[in-house]
Amino acid sequence: MYPGKWAAKNPDKPAVIMADTEAVLTFGELEDRSLRLANHLRSRGFEKGDHIAVMAENRFEIIEALWAALRTGGIVTVVNSHLTAAESAYIVDDCDARAFLLSTQLKKSSEVAEQCQQVENRICIDALPDGEARQAFAGWDEYEAVLGAASADKPDVEPRGDDMLYSSGTTGRPKGILPGATDLLIEDEDVSLISLFRSLYGFDEDTVYLSPAPLYHAAPLRFVMTTHSQGGTVVVMPRFDAEEALALIEKHNVTHSQWVPTMLIRMLKLPDEVRLSYDVSSLKVAIHAAAPCPPEVKRAMIEWWGPVIFEYYAATESNGLTIIDSQQALERPGSVGRDGVKGIVHICGPEGEELPAGEIGVIYFEATAALFEYYKDPAKTAASRHPDHADTWATTGDMGYLDEDRFLYIAERTTGLNIVGGVNVYPQEIENALALRPSIADVAVVGKTDDELGQVPVAFVQLADGLAEVGQADEIRSWLSDRLARFKIPREFYFVPELPRTPTGKLVKRKLPDPAVLAG
Template sequence: MYPGVHAATNPDHPAVVMTGSGRTLTYGQLDDRSAALASALNGLGLRKGDVVAMLTDNAAECFEIYWACMRSGLYITPVNRNLSADEVAYIVKDSGASALIVAAAVPIAGRVRELAPDVAHAFAFGGEVAGYASYDDLIANAGERLADQPRGSDMMYSSGTTGRPKGVKQAMLPIQIDQPGDPITGLLGGPFKVGPADVYLQPAPVYHAAPLKWSGAVHALGGTVVMMEKFDAEGALAAIEKYGVTCAQFVPTMFVRMLQLPEETRAKYAHGTLRLAVHAAAPCPPDVKQAMIDWWGPVVFEYYGSTEQNGITFISSPEWLTKRGSVGKAMIGITHICDDEGVELAAGEVGTVYFERDIRPFEYHNDPDKTDEATHPQHGTWTAVGDLGYLDEDGYLFLTDRKAFTIISGGVNIYPAEVEAVLTLHPDIYDVAVIGVPDEEMGQSVKAVVQLKDPSAASDELAQSIIDYTRERIARFKAPRSVDFIAEIPRLPTGKLVKRELEKLYVPTGV
């Protein structure tokens, strides 16, 4: 399935609606413009396996570019618009992009072109940008539709929260665009029964894997994607009511921001049309998830996956209430927990999370060593992305943390996500991160870095009360030994915590 199927039967049905501007892109328009762009790129010499880099804000054109790549066998590489020009240029060049398409609204677009002059073709939409030709002219002058439409794929770059971004190149499916086979479309159309009557709220930056691919799957199934230009807690609630949203996807930080709204604000907006509120991308503190289920009812679903898309687990609200803290059972791949030597562990034992597939589903672009590191030493189709967790006796997966973030204090492993979960809904805390810092006696000690709702409340007494609050709820050895107050916790627009930025403040200085 793809937009052309729905354009043929219901061309005026909205495929994309922007919440801020109200701009609408119908299925007829999405099909025509993506087909024209695919033809135009082919006319420039791009062929199956070539790469198109995309640097934009949340705009309807993102889906024209996405579907042009999907219907012509190209890789699409969306690039985080919040990176520096140097970082963007690195990704564009590392990906080997043959074409670069940018939004004029992205301030660094011109500078990126200067830093990546070897990209053969560059186009801008939404205005003129030095060094770029017109995107609209490219489409307007396109040739006939392509008869051969091999399904394309994506090469996303990791967020770089633990190092330099790396390209995750997905295996390309050996199918045409109108043939089944895409696993995300299969999940949404199967267990979740997404179809033309559904309205999907997309509040996150579209340059990340889940927002782009899940929106694409909704288009494949004929639904409407309602996209926010930028997430705003009250704006998301207003959009749910205004557009009759039936499905939505959030990250836990978005849940926290909505829960932090005054009760009278939350009560202003109806949410009765919601039948599926999915969250992912980061561990969700159990108390936060419980609060969302109490508010919205048993429509909250969670999945665990990664940019590498090597496997996915799901869990419903009723399941989670009996398996509190779990991220569910695998729906794509088979889950295995292994030690550092690759030996599979028994239920309840913490180790590296692997997913088994029929083939290795991805490789790290230009980095075969890293691809090998992600592959199980004995099983070439089992892959891992560095997450730690365990399976219970019923096969439910529980995550503990990223391996890179584990704190080893006095020889004992402490998982920051567990401590952060305790502190997330503390009445004085707006945001929090937990890191390990050097300790002469213990090797590392636990530090909580806190952004307060009221910065003027910072004091030694409040720091001690936060430590005591944690000790009352989890084992004392896991509680912070120190608390720092800062103006803002560094997060990506997706809500993902950038711990390496915090570690720079402490680890190099030995604090």
């Protein structure tokens, strides 16, 4: 059910509260503003299946645009606001956006605007900038003016759309994950993801959901959608701060929240007199996902917050889901839960053969609904399918094993993925960028364990002949800052005379020194 039901019932109830300013977006305002934006898009020929991109910091307009796209039958892509201008523009172009909403508060907004002039409907959030920056926004409409001029009349039929978020690219180019098509209307209640979250975690009209993460991630965006569909209130943090998160739980009597392990670690690192001074007893459900959580961290959180800690294992592709509660996690440290809630797990060997309990292999989910597709990438889509069950079994490349009771454990990743504070980072993308630098003859990027972020990327660099190491690390970081998002830039650089490669040129990363024992 979309927010319109709750706007009719209680239009003044807060749908969204911004944690920093305490600004409120009511259900009545969310209904009116999302409807006006949707009607504007319709007036421009926007139809079911058309794509809309949004790039902004955490703010009301992301959520308004989400519901506007959903109620037109559109496909919405929220772009990571920490990407470089070139990375952002690639996604906007690749998703075939017919409309693009861009916050002018982002430092790189002018660069992004200049590179996205091909989008036919361009809307800037906030007023058009002054001075030289204004030139980049030639032909852009202002968001408030668009809403003010749009109709507030609700159409008789509003087909329901979906999101298409982007996975991190293993070779430098992320791909959109296109959901299966449906014939749902916006007011339909039988929306599988929302129904699943509602039944698993008890989202209802009394829910107060704290969102401490960026809204461009799949989990926060979809939990916001779930909360609003049930008439609950969302409290949005513009950025995560450990003590502030605890203060917000107490202040707003937060019942539900979703975290990545890095956030849990930072809260646990607060001095006891600080973290224990806040009342978190209102919490009913604290979900964590996105990255492996050290068992000792989970145990400490359960001891602190009680048995309200839940974990799920899934992917942006939504091809399957495992869940585990607090008691199960204490009994089976390291497990990410059992299957059967959404999809059945199959652990398979190199030829697709199914492996017995305890053996590590590729994790496939057997789905009962339509499988995802990678947008405009049939080869990657085909590679995600099981060789003998292509219509129903899919994988994202993760590896793991099942125990005798079908609890899943993650082992390693076939794609070489690192998870930095809950964000996917692929070494290949970083290596590709560094390979273009003249001073670098060869490079390898690996993940190094980090107490706070889980993993951080580090680089082994073979410099071009004749170059000295002094000052090179700082120069490389500066060079990368215009090419990669900050969280992708290696934290440490180790200079080596030669990288281990086979006679055929294949890099053998297992022969690299262990970065855990090297000095920064």
